[in-house]
Amino acid sequence: MSQARLESLRKVIREAFGFFDKLGNATVTQEEVATIMRYLGQFPSEQDVVEVILREIQDDDPSNVVSYDAFEKMMLRCLMEREYDPDDSETLLAAFKVLDPDGKGYIEVDKMKEYLGSGAVGFREKEWAEFYEYAKDRDPNNTNRIYYEDYVAKLTTFVDKHIETLYADAKK
Template sequence: MAELQEKDSAEALVAELHKKITEAFDVFDHENNKVVDVREIGTIIRSLGCCPSEGELHDMIAEVEDEEPTGYIRFEKFLPMMTRVLLERRYRPSTEDVLLRAFEVLDQNQKGFLTKEELIKYMTEEGEPFTQEEMEEMISAAVDPDKQVLHYRDYISTMVVEER
């Protein structure tokens, strides 16, 4: 009896994941032909609560892309890969504590903020560099326009993704 309930529960979970994946994919399937532009895959994956690095994202794309890359990803290949990723809870977003520690490492003088210039330097010279567009978007959302600083303790709460 318990095994039957577990099986039903697992099937219900997979069905729910399939529904979420389908809905996210369909937003970018503009021609309703179960195909999306490969450039949209990162947005779809992130909308499902996953935060892969650019390298991990490229690996995921390589897994679902046809042998001859066409620039498009077919739903029939995306669905099983994304279902597996979500079931395995891979690429989870960082917690508030981890984000705070990361900002504190960057804030070597423990001021409680980073200047706009420091932020730009870290975003373009360290780790996976932000694009100009990503950098401008973050600065407009994060940096106090009057003081030109990012009070990271306040900003972290906007970065955290709640677990469902």
């Protein structure tokens, strides 16, 4: 990787980290690590955040904070290795189709809320509300279904544009 590319990545990482460094002391809380990573185009599972990433960047530090230096080192590696790149639309659609065995092309809102709220790391109410606001059908008369092909198209387009814009700005 060229030195110029490395510096542009560092610039983007520094800016993203800075949004969350509320005290201005080059630290963020553990809870903010996944959000920063997703903003930067890396989408680890919550399990990976806890079991892999936080262990790596905290280096046996029992505090709840993560230093910029440790975060930058890990984030550069993730970006260069494309370790947690977003899933493509085909992968996302395949996952939704598992939840739609009848092939209707949609999932009932109540069922989706049940799916996303279950498991060890289920959505909290705020996360569900944000997901639903983004995923719901544009037709105001159809509030009980999530048409997943529309949602996946909207999501992947948004993520692709965000990442493209983010890293294009870093080269300036």
